[in-house]
Amino acid sequence: MGELELYAPQLVERARRELARQQAAELVAVGQQAALELIAQGRVSLTMVEPTNFVAARVQAGEWIADCPAPDCQNAEFVSEKDPRRRGVAGSRWLPFLEFVCTVCGARCPIQWPADAEEIIAVLDRRPNPMTRNWWPAGAKLAVLTGTPTGQTVADLLAENAEHGVR
Ligand SMILES: [Zn+2]
Secondary structure, three states: OOOOOOOOHHHHHHHHHHHHHHHHHHHHHHHHHHHHHHHHOOOOOHHHHHHHHOEEOEEEOOEEEEEOOOOOOOOEEEOEEOOHHHOOOOOOOOEEOOEEEOOOOOOEEEEEOOOOHHHHHHHHOOOOOHHHOOEOOOOOHHHHHOOOOOOOOHHHHHHHHHHOOOO
């Protein structure tokens, strides 16, 4: 006699949600790739494509955040999972969110993370003043406009630390 496998409804629901999430991620990846190809061909300007496809994580005052991509929304959100009482506290445990969700306008999109996010925050966390723990992804418009360095490597950040006597 064959065995009858029974799955709890919660398991089925979880599997269904996971499938939906995977499909959504695939769609976004395809859209993102198409957008990048259009940019490479010079057929679409970056401003047209960038906002709706993904947001890039950045560090402000020692916390990973991202700016809402909606044109009329000025909101920014934390993009890491963390004990809220540990926000801004150096060396706290955190996990990256994969999706940005704006609590003001409801915009949702994937988050682009630097591969070395853990090292970046670890080096920044050595700085005693939390207001100096900042990092921008390469070419971030807001930073470029204000002459702030973007795309700093871990080595760049370590050099900055050394310049200010931070080890
Ligand atoms: Zn928003």
